[in-house]
Amino acid sequence: MKIKTLTLYPELYSALHTGVLGKALEKNIFEVEVINIRDYSKDKHKKCDDYPFGGGAGMVMTPQPLHDAIASNDPEHKALRIYLSPKGVKLNQKLVKELAQKEFLLLVNGSYEGVDQRIIDADIDMELSVGDYVLTCGDYASLIVINAVSRYIDGVLGSCQSAQEESFSDNLLEYPQYTRPQNFMGMEVPEVLLSGNHAEIEKWRKQKRIELTKKYRPDLLEE
Ligand code: 4FN
Numbered sequence: 001m002k003i004k005t006l007t008l009y010p011e012l013y014s015a016l017h018t019g020v021l022g023k024a025l026e027k028n029i030f031e032v033e034v035i036n037i038r039d040y041s042k043d044k045h046k047k048c049d050d051y052p053f054g055g056g057a058g059m060v061m062t063p064q065p066l067h068d069a070i071a072s073n074d075p076e077h078k079a080l081r082i083y084l085s086p087k088g089v090k091l092n093q094k095l096v097k098e099l100a101q102k103e104f105l106l107l108v109n110g111s112y113e114g115v116d117q118r119i120i121d122a123d124i125d126m127e128l129s130v131g132d133y134v135l136t137c138g139d140y141a142s143l144i145v146i147n148a149v150s151r152y153i154d155g156v157l158g159s160c161q162s163a164q165e166e167s168f169s170d171n172l173l174e175y176p177q178y179t180r181p182q183n184f185m186g187m188e189v190p191e192v193l194l195s196g197n198h199a200e201i202e203k204w205r206k207q208k209r210i211e212l213t214k215k216y217r218p219d220l221l222e223e
Contacts, residue, residue, distance in 0.1 A: 001030045001031070001100070001102065001103060001104070001105070001149075001150075001153050002030070002031045002033070002103065002104045002105075003030070003031065003032045003033070003104075003105045003106075003107065003146055003149075004032075004033045004035055004073050004074070004079070004104075004105070004106050004107070005032065005033070005034055005035065005106075005107040005109065005139070005142050005146070006035050006037050006066070006069050006070065006073070006106070006107065006108050006109060007034060007035070007036065007037060007109045007137075007139050007142075008036070008037050008038060008048060008061075008109070008111045008137070009109075009111070009137060009139055010034045010035075010036050012137075012139045012140075012143065013032065013034045013139070013143070015143060016032055016143070016146060016147075020156065020157060021146075021147065021150055021156070024150065024153070024155065024156040027155075029153060029154075029155040029156055030150055030153045030156065032146060033073075035069060035073055037061075037065050037066060037069050038065065039069075040064075040065040040066075040068040040069040040072065041062075041064070041065040042064060042065075042068075043064075043065075047062070048061055048062055048065045048066075049061055049062060049111075049112055050062050052113065056113075057113070058112050058113040059112040059113060060112060060113050060114060060115070060116055061110060061111060061112060061114065061115040061116065061119075062116060063115070063116040063118055063119050066108065066115055066116075066119045066123070067119060067122070067123060070106065070108065070119075070123045071123075073106065074104070074106050078103070078104050079104040079105060079106035080099070080102050080104070080105055080106070080125050080126070081106045081108065081123060081124050081125045081126075082105060082106065082107050082108065082124070082125065082126055082127070082128050082145070083108045083110070083115070083119075083120055083124040083126075083127050083128070083138070084107065084108070084109055084110070084127075084128055084129070084130070084138030084139075084141040084142055084145070085110065085114070085120075085127040085128070085129060085138065086129050086132070087127050087129070088126070088127030088128040088129035089126070089127070089128060089129065090129050090130075090131070091128055091129065091130050091131075091144070091145065091148070092223075093148075093171070095128075096145075096148045096149055096152065097152055099145070099149050100149045100150075100151075100152035100153060105145075105149070107138075107142045107145065107146075108123075108124065108138075109137060109138035109139045109141075109142055110137065110138045111136070111137040111138070128141070128145065129141070130144045130145070171213075171220045171221070171223055172209040172210065172213045172220065173209060173212045173213045173216065173217060173220070174209065174212075175204075175205040175206075175208040175209050175212070176208060176212075178190070178193060182194070190204070192204045
């Protein structure tokens with residue numbers, strides 16, 4: 001899989017080079033190319049924003065640098081072109097899995113008050129949202145998409161972790177986890193986990209997952 005991300009803030013993507021993802025990028029198991037939209041501006045000061053027609057607060061990203069950046073980085077429109085936007089379809093684990101099957105993702109990130117609508121109309125395949133809150137730029141959403149999607153690429157996680165994936169995919173919350181010490185500030189680890197009875201432990205964990213999901217995220221059970 002190849003991911004290109006078009007941004008005004010390339011430095012934000014340094015966060016990708018940590019942990020298990022950083023390792024996978026080093027090993028070229030998948031590829032993230034960060035593209036500075038400003039490099040495509042034909043303005044003499046490399047300007048990428050302007051005042052909104054009709055007035056109003058803030059600035060809008062101008063179409064020229066964005067369109068040229070998209071055309072130059074995906075000339076044959078082989079990528080799924082995604083604009084990160086609060087108008088988009090909400091990201092969930094099912095969609096993450098679908099995106100992970102794609103060969104080439106092009107992420108387009110807005111800043112200020114967003115991009116000129118004609119870029120969305122002419123150049124974008126889908127709008128995608130990571131949730132209902134205000135962000136300063138789409139790049140924080142892109143980092144979430146890249147992180148979530150890359151976990152499904154072969155070789156990114158160890159074989160041990162990818163087996164565990166099964167349990168994430170049934171739309172249930174996880175069971176509570178405990179480690180040493182057995183007594184922490186007077187609080188004991190549940191007896192069954194110390195029993196060594198694997199069948200009983202599995203039963204307890206499954207039951208906890210259902211109980212916790214019912215209590216905290218009943219919406220997940222309806223999906
Ligand atoms: N956000 C809302 C309503 C109106 C505007 C915003 C907002 C970044 C460029 C978009 C936000 C949230 C989830 C991208 C939010 C996302 C963004 C995202 C995002 C700068 C314009 C903007 C009703 C959701 C609170 C700023 C609601 N997922 N505008 O945040 O890009 O992908």
